[in-house]
Amino acid sequence: MISPIIFIILSIVIIIAAFLSLYFRDLLACVVSFSVLSLVLTVIYFHLDAPDVAIAEAGIGAALTTCIFVIAVKLTRRREE
Template sequence: MVIMTTILNMLLLLFLIVCAISVAKTRDLLSAIIIFAAYSLIMAVVWQQLEAPDIAITEAAIGAGVTTLLLIATISKTRREE
């Protein structure tokens, strides 16, 4: 059981790093925002694994929800390409 949890945590952290690098590398800003939402969702699961469910709820609501919506609203006001 412990080894399965360790494997899950390793996969989550790997996905987190891949998301963080690809957000910085993506030229299309809408794609970058969607990858950033996925980053926030994985980060919420990581907070849950770190036994901080309070922060996990906040991260899922603010990071994956409100931040994405506000950034997409900003894109609709400005340009999509970098």
């Protein structure tokens, strides 16, 4: 079982990553911070005794979504006005 202190720290990291993915003007940096969010969320799922959801989050959230977003950024604009 995860200790509450580590849990709170991971939750704060998730909130910071979510805020940064909205804050950045560089869309590639947004995608990277979104990927960090998914990765930390994987750790939280694993420690909440949900390894099935953790594997799905690691495969889809951290890998495939990032790949598709990078392709989309490459096809459009990198900077947000």
